[in-house]
Amino acid sequence: MNVSTQARRSRTVRVAAALLTLAALSACGGPPAADAADPVGAAAPTTRFSENGVTVTLSVSEWKASEGTLTAVFTPEKKGFHLYSTELPATGIEGVGRPTAVAVSGALKAKGALKAAADVRSISVPGVDAQVPVYPDGPVTTTLPVRADGNGEATVLVGYASCSTRDGCTIPVSDRPVRLRVSGDGPSFEAP
Structure with missing residues (x-):
């Protein structure tokens, strides 16, 4: 040979x-696979945590010219659980529920409103006079347009509560911090 x-x-x-x-x-x-919208083919920065019956996966994609999209996927860990609408008041309706929420601070700023890719439906809750807005049972994907406000530390604050009409509710999560670092290359999540 x-x-x-x-x-x-x-x-x-x-x-x-x-x-x-x-x-x-x-x-x-x-x-993770490279984000199709990323021109250089780099994987979108991603992190995940689980707390009080819900797994939350955060990623930043479509990063160009110091702007991108922060995506949060909220996945109830048990079948039959739903999340509350992003439009729910911070203290719920008559104390029931907590909104699905994603906010940013520090070197990352919101460039628009948080949007959910699920239809809202209203349910009746025993002891509550008003209807309560929720998403259908299962995962809910939210997106928030963001932009860098210089380089440095940033924080994503995540909030939610999950409930089941049969099994009750989990303890709400409010302002759960997830840390990022923003540089000239874009945002990257700190190790959990």
Whole structure:
């Protein structure tokens, strides 16, 4: 076997090994895929936490010219649980419920209002005269347009409560901080 054939086979083996590694990582929930809207193909900064029956996944995508979209996906951990509308008053209705909320401070500023990709429905709660606005059972995705206000530390404040018409409610989460660092390359989440 000549040197040229040996080099080609060695290169083919390295490429095949790299592809197998990527396939294994994808199958095992490996690193997140690159954001299609990101022109350089870098993965969107992402972090996740679970508290009081809900897993929250935060990511920043479409980052261009110091602006992007902060996405928060709220996923109740048990079937049959819903989240309250972003429009719910901070103290709920007659004390019932807490709004799904995402706010930013520090070197990251909101550039618009928080929007949810779910329809609001109203439910009756025993002992409450008014209807209570909630999202359908299951995950809710919210988006908040953001912009950098210089480089430095930033905080995302997350709030929510989840309830089930059969199993009751979890303890509300209010102003749960998630830290970021904003630099010339964009935002990055601190390790949890």
